[in-house]
């Protein structure tokens with residue numbers, strides 16, 4: 001009878017900590033120290049890596065005890081079935097999720113993305129990178145929404161190229177995806193599991209209301225001249241929506257609704273005629289795209305993304321995020337069951 005190989009979860013390293021102890025892993029979320037070993041065991045464990053089949057080591061009882069300790073700590077897993085092994089661009093992603101998931105099934109997290117449908121609205125430098133990151137991560141279908149032409153200000157690393165200038169942004173992204181993720185579907189009519197909305201200066205209340213009423217989970221990314229706000233993730237009916245945030249802002253600044261209306265009524269930066277408004281800053285677009293894409297992939301993995309009810313304000317020059325947590329606004333009514341009587345609007349004292 002053949003035994004299923006048992007290995008360290010992918011990426012774990014065994015490191016010496018002295019004559020009688022080793023450390024497995026470096027990430028404090030799961031690293032463990034194994035003590036009370038003799039020098040020969042320390043040497044043996046330091047020769048082990050994530051490719052070693054530990055069932056071949058377990059003849060000695062001392063080794064068996066250490067294997068059992070590592071198993072209890074959740075650092076071991078049997079090899080996945082051969083058909084489930086992920087190769088290519090998402091192999092590292094599967095290995096990381098094998099560490100993050102209690103069951104170690106990182107491969108299933110990556111494979112499940114093939115059935116996912118994610119919309120990306122707004123395909124300037126930030127949105128184009130979101131599309132590329134999600135497609136190369138294995139998301140099966142992307143709904144791309146932005147027919148404005150690519151401008152020279154949209155050219156950025158991992159986004160649009162000089163040869164795309166003049167083409168509709170969605171067309172340019174589709175063309176780029178053929179190179180990096182040839183299997184992704186972009187011309188498919190499907191209900192999205194989530195939508196990333198990239199906008200400038202403020203989130204459009206009408207679009208937010210439409211997504212909320214359609215019960216579509218959506219992540220807002222608002223790019224401003226020198227910073228951006230990523231989040232919140234809106235899960236309609238569960239936590240604050242974008243209208244809740246605007247109501248909180250209006251509580252703090254009664255003139256906010258007028259300012260918001262003025263912003264919403266103007267063409268977005270980066271879509272103005274040539275020689276007009278500037279586009280998105282390259283490093284800011286990259287940071288926002290990576291954060292937004294990671295939030296989507298977290299949700300697709302069945303976990304609760306950290307930006308549910310929270311915004312990350314990412315500012316130039318150093319892009320270190322500042323988190324702010326929001327609550328549902330009592331006057332919004334978005335978290336009340338359908339048919340509930342809305343609260344009286346708040347009045348300014």
Ligand SMILES: [Zn+2]
Pocket residue numbers: 240241242243244245328329332333334335
């Ligand atoms: Zn709300």
